[in-house]
Amino acid sequence: MAWADHPETLFDAAQRFVAARGVGTPDLAIILGSGLGSLADEVEDAVRIPYAEIPGFPRGAVSGHAKALVFGRLEGRSVLVFAGRSHYYEGGDPAVMKVPLGLLTRLGSPALLATNAAGSVNPVMAPGTVVAIADHVSLGAPNPLIGDVDERRFVPMAEAYDPALRARLQAAAAQAGLALPEGVYMWWSGPSFETPAEIRLAQVVGADLVGMSTVPEIIMARRLGLVAAALSIVTNYGTGMQVVAPNHMETKHVADAAAPRLKALVRAFLRETPLG
Numbered sequence: 266m267a268w269a270d271h272p273e274t275l276f277d278a279a280q281r282f283v284a285a286r287g288v289g290t291p292d293l294a295i296i297l298g299s300g301l302g303s304l305a306d307e308v309e310d311a312v313r314i315p316y317a318e319i320p321g322f323p324r325g326a327v328s329g330h331a332k333a334l335v336f337g338r339l340e341g342r343s344v345l346v347f348a349g350r351s352h353y354y355e356g357g358d359p360a361v362m363k364v365p366l367g368l369l370t371r372l373g374s375p376a377l378l379a380t381n382a383a384g385s386v387n388p389v390m391a392p393g394t395v396v397a398i399a400d401h402v403s404l405g406a407p408n409p410l411i412g413d414v415d416e417r418r419f420v421p422m423a424e425a426y427d428p429a430l431r432a433r434l435q436a437a438a439a440q441a442g443l444a445l446p447e448g449v450y451m452w453w454s455g456p457s458f459e460t461p462a463e464i465r466l467a468q469v470v471g472a473d474l475v476g477m478s479t480v481p482e483i484i485m486a487r488r489l490g491l492v493a494a495a496l497s498i499v500t501n502y503g504t505g506m507q508v509v510a511p512n513h514m515e516t517k518h519v520a521d522a523a524a525p526r527l528k529a530l531v532r533a534f535l536r537e538t539p540l541g
């Protein structure tokens with residue numbers, strides 16, 4: 266499976282399906298990563314649709330990921346929450362999230378905020394820190410646009426993490442009393458964690474964070490004309506930087522513990538900034 270295996274007709278089919286359940290244009294779309302799913306439970310007047318029911322949506326589950334589309338209100342704004350994502354490592358398809366993103370183009374979502382749990386390779390970004398992604402490095406997995414025949418595949422990546430959205434996230438962080446450092450995220454395919462040598466490589470290339478998601482979503486979002494930003498919760502230091510090697514239980518546990526800060530940031534973002 267690749268880019269061409271998720272045709273744009275599925276964007277329309279997904280849109281028709283969710284519109285019939287009452288899903289309209291959101292002020293903000295949010296992808297929730299590992300341990301962050303509880304924000305979906307706070308959405309008011311929620312319409313909740315399992316991915317398995319929506320045409321073209323990814324199947325399968327990773328523990329810590331609930332996998333449902335939730336549409337409703339937060340802080341008086343209309344939000345569309347992707348509670349759970351599919352990853353490249355699940356089936357080898359880097360374009361596995363193409364239809365959910367394509368749905369956003371059909372719904373007219375003005376902005377996408379992706380979230381994830383990540384490892385830190387920067388000693389000053391300790392576990393528990395929320396980081397705004399400023400840029401990324403993608404060396405370990407194929408580009409999701411491989412197989413796209415449209416000229417728009419040559420998508421510029423200079424400002425992939427939208428500077429205006431990032432500025433608004435900084436303003437929201439200040440309002441919520443949170444520090445929000447910015448960092449470079451390096452995508453590794455997973456599902457194995459990195460080796461100590463790979464973590465040293467990440468440091469050499471200027472990464473601050475390592476993780477197994479988000480990058481293909483941002484590349485596809487840019488290709489589809491969406492405006493996007495991304496936030497990481499640091500759940501651990503990279504392999505070799507801490508005594509106990511990173512593991513999935515720790516990732517979920519620390520993400521759970523730090524989730525209230527990320528939620529406060531998202532709520533402040535929705536409250537404080539003009540959207541749409």
Ligand code: HPA
Binds near residue numbers: 477
């Ligand atoms: N490596 C890759 N992905 C991750 C990590 C990590 O250390 N922590 C959370 N997601």
